[in-house]
Amino acid sequence: MKYQGPGDPQDVLNRHVPPVAELTVGSLALMLVGGVYIGAHLPGNVPLLVPAALLVGGGILTAAALGLIMRIPDFAHGTFLQVARWAVLAYLVIAGLLAYVFIRDGARGSMLLILVATLFLFAVDVPTVMAFTVARYHEPGRRDGAARE
Amino acid sequence: MADVGASPLAELSAGARHAPPDSAVRVKIVPVRGLPLVGAVLVGLVWAIAANALWALDFFHVVAGAVWTVLDLFLGFVLGPTLGRLSIPARGEFTARFMPKMVLIMPTAVVCTLAAGWQLALHLGNVLASSPNHGWVVASMVVVAVMAVIALGILEPANIAVLFEMRKPRPNGEVIARLMRRFIFTAGITGAMQVATLVIMTRLAT
Numbered sequence: 096m097k098y099q100g101p102g103d104p105q106d107v108l109n110r111h112v113p114p115v116a117e118l119t120v121g122s123l124a125l126m127l128v129g130g131v132y133i134g135a136h137l138p139g140n141v142p143l144l145v146p147a148a149l150l151v152g153g154g155i156l157t158a159a160a161l162g163l164i165m166r167i168p169d170f171a172h173g174t175f176l177q178v179a180r181w182a183v184l185a186y187l188v189i190a191g192l193l194a195y196v197f198i199r200d201g202a203r204g205s206m207l208l209i210l211v212a213t214l215f216l217f218a219v220d221v222p223t224v225m226a227f228t229v230a231r232y233h234e235p236g237r238r239d240g241a242a243r244e
Numbered sequence: 245m246a247d248v249g250a251s252p253l254a255e256l257s258a259g260a261r262h263a264p265p266d267s268a269v270r271v272k273i274v275p276v277r278g279l280p281l282v283g284a285v286l287v288g289l290v291w292a293i294a295a296n297a298l299w300a301l302d303f304f305h306v307v308a309g310a311v312w313t314v315l316d317l318f319l320g321f322v323l324g325p326t327l328g329r330l331s332i333p334a335r336g337e338f339t340a341r342f343m344p345k346m347v348l349i350m351p352t353a354v355v356c357t358l359a360a361g362w363q364l365a366l367h368l369g370n371v372l373a374s375s376p377n378h379g380w381v382v383a384s385m386v387v388v389a390v391m392a393v394i395a396l397g398i399l400e401p402a403n404i405a406v407l408f409e410m411r412k413p414r415p416n417g418e419v420i421a422r423l424m425r426r427f428i429f430t431a432g433i434t435g436a437m438q439v440a441t442l443v444i445m446t447r448l449a450t
Binding site: 107108116119120123124127128130131134135136137138139174178181185188189192193195196199200221224225227228229232233 | 274286289290293294351355358359362363366371372373382385386389392393396397398400401402404405408409416418419422423
């Protein structure tokens with residue numbers, strides 16, 4: 096299909112983007128598996144090897160996704176940041192509330208550290224996939240989709 | 245006017261692609277006026293957890309869980325298919341007014357259900373491995389995790405992206421059609437999974 100300029104609707108639909116959403120959703124899934132694993136063992140002793148391994152795996156996937164986003168040419172990075180920063184704020188509040196529940200129930204030490212890190216990665220993954228989904232359909236250089244007055 | 249037999253998504257696609265610039269709907273992504281209400285609900289939730297008050301925990305879990313389940317079922321099985329059959333202007337107007345409210349309602353309902361539900365299960369001893377209900381609690385966590393991957397990884401990003409697309413001077417109909425198809429499909433899946441939640445929760449309560 097012939098490229099008709101930055102306003103061409105076919106352009107944003109068909110342009111190739113790296114698998115950022117897949118990597119981030121993969122990381123999100125690992126965090127949720129880790130959360131279920133910890134939740135299924137609480138309030139007793141939680142074997143930490145599995146959640147720690149899931150956390151490391153998720154961290155690698157998220158880092159890879161963020162690295163890919165920075166390297167995408169002609170990507171609406173401004174729009175990505177605009178969406179991501181508000182979404183991060185919202186999901187940090189949600190993650191903080193969930194962390195509060197576990198701290199209130201006596202989670203301490205290494206288990207608390209892994210739990211907080213898991214929730215933090217969750218609070219990064221959701222805004223990342225949200226902001227990427229918005230920005231991939233935006234033309235680079237336009238900060239948001241607001242109608243011009 | 246599009247052909248009667250044409251797919252609604254194709255209609256939307258064709259219609260919006262050729263929409264004049266001044267037809268763009270002024271869409272709010274987050275209804276700011278609703279934020280104080282969300283804040284008040286979250287303060288109430290924190291109080292309920294801090295006080296470990298059984299009635300308050302039960303209230304937050306049941307009310308927020310009902311909101312979450314009913315909205316998912318309604319969206320997946322009633323509103324989604326109906327939306328797919330609406331005319332282009334009707335669908336656009338409905339989406340512009342409905343989706344921003346969902347941006348506030350759903351995360352609030354989900355966090356209240358989960359936080360209060362966990363505390364309630366702890367209070368009632370259902371999370372203990374020795375409890376006969378432990379298996380059902382773990383099953384509910386698995387269902388919630390699967391729904392969370394779908395809702396947070398696919399459905400919610402599609403919702404936000406549609407709203408951003410509709411704010412453009414020339415919304416791209418094909419982008420909106422693709423995202424709406426994803427939204428309606430995943431809403432159907434989470435709606436179906438809520439049936440599993442209802443089975444688990446009624447088992448836990450009896």
